[in-house]
Amino acid sequence: MKIGTRKSKMALAQTREIVEALEAAHAGLSVDIAENDTLGDRDQTSKLLVHGGKGGAFVAGIRVMMRRGDIQMAMHSLKDMPGNEETPGLVIGAYRPREDARDALVLRKGLDFKTFDAAHGGSFRLGTNSVRRAAQLRRRFPGVEVIHFRGAADSRIRKLDAGKGQDLPEGGRTEPADGLVMAAAGLRRVGLADRISHHFETDELLPAATQGIVVVECAADDWQTRDRLTAINDVPAQIAADAEREVLWVLDGHCNSPIAAYAAADGDRLHLKAEVLDLDGATALRAEAYGSVGSPRALGRAVALELIGQGASDIIARTRPR
Structure with a gap:
């Protein structure tokens, strides 16, 4: 099996940890790393908006490798994956334990x-x-x-x-x-x-949605790979990610909109905070709520709708690339 990743030192370190976890979970499995020289890594000058945001800069090239059949899996920092669009034919097969989100x-x-x-x-x-x-x-x-x-x-x-x-x-x-x-x-x-x-701390600077979470993406119809990835999936990270990415989905947040979201579980309760800002920081809208860990998307939707009620859609429209 092969897993695709960026060439950066950080991405390679993250990918090696995934390889170690997979090989430990499945006796006899061997996973090779295929490096991709992404647009965002090659161009160290332009703003990422030029390449379609983080998705175009860091994710698109690796997805091409997977759709071509060169690799069976891809490592991504989840915050690099657009939260306001579908990815036909691809799914997240594993969420890794969240690291420090600050x-x-x-x-x-x-x-x-x-x-x-x-x-x-x-x-x-x-x-x-x-x-x-x-x-x-x-x-x-x-x-x-x-x-x-x-x-x-x-x-x-x-x-x-x-x-x-x-x-x-x-x-x-x-x-x-x-x-x-x-x-x-x-x-x-x-x-x-x-x-x-x-x-x-998160009450000083609220993190980007899913900051600190690494995921493994694979083809939706590759059931063998999906089954293998289940063994290394971290449910708490998946729950937090579902709540935070639902905020992005409902807000239709894009690569140039300053949006923050952070969810943390306390027993069977999930606390979600989110924020939408103007580019200059002059206006900041905030919302937070508690919900069940069993319904993270419902919590994310409720918080996003509260932000929309405060005027978030107008702010996001102003920051949308033209």
Whole structure:
């Protein structure tokens, strides 16, 4: 069997863990890794919107391999998979246990969190490629300049420490960043957890829907692969993902809309929080509710409809690519 993945250090680490889990669950099974040089990995300058968002940048090329029969499975970070569209012929066969869903602050060497904390009213540049993080940071830290900053986690941090700006698609380069806001789980995966200066709790920066969840996708009619993947499926992660992705589905959220959602179980109860923001962070709509772990999509739908009642559809329409 073969599993497809991106060539990045982080993606390969995630995929190796899946291979180990599958081979441990099925005696005699051998799984090879097929690497894909995705558009998003090749182009380290453009905004992901140019490639159709994260789905076009990081997912589409690997799906081509699967539909061609080159691979039987594909590893994806679930937050890279569009939540507002169907994927005919493909299904998620396994959800892996959720890692740390929080965002983290990485500061240039020589700076510490006190430096950042004291700079809210002054000049401080934070780099991110996420429209959701950018909007949240502009709202929470109005004195901080948020700049476009792309690349794999390790290469971004090298640019940060070297004092290099981000090349811009229209030409030129940003000023160097003083810090970056990145996924805590990704930093751990590439051995850079020690660079985290501060974890943003979910009440500070609500994460992207399904942040920290890795999934394995396969063909809907490949019952042998689906059966094998059942052995490594994590039900708590699947429940949280179902609630959070239902928010995206009902809102018809797209790659350029700052939407956050996070679900956490407490016994048989599921707590879901969601947020929709304008790109500049000036407006932020929030909703939350409790529901049953047995009905995560119903909870996601209820929270999304509450946001729509507050005017979320108008915000999402304003941010939709034209």
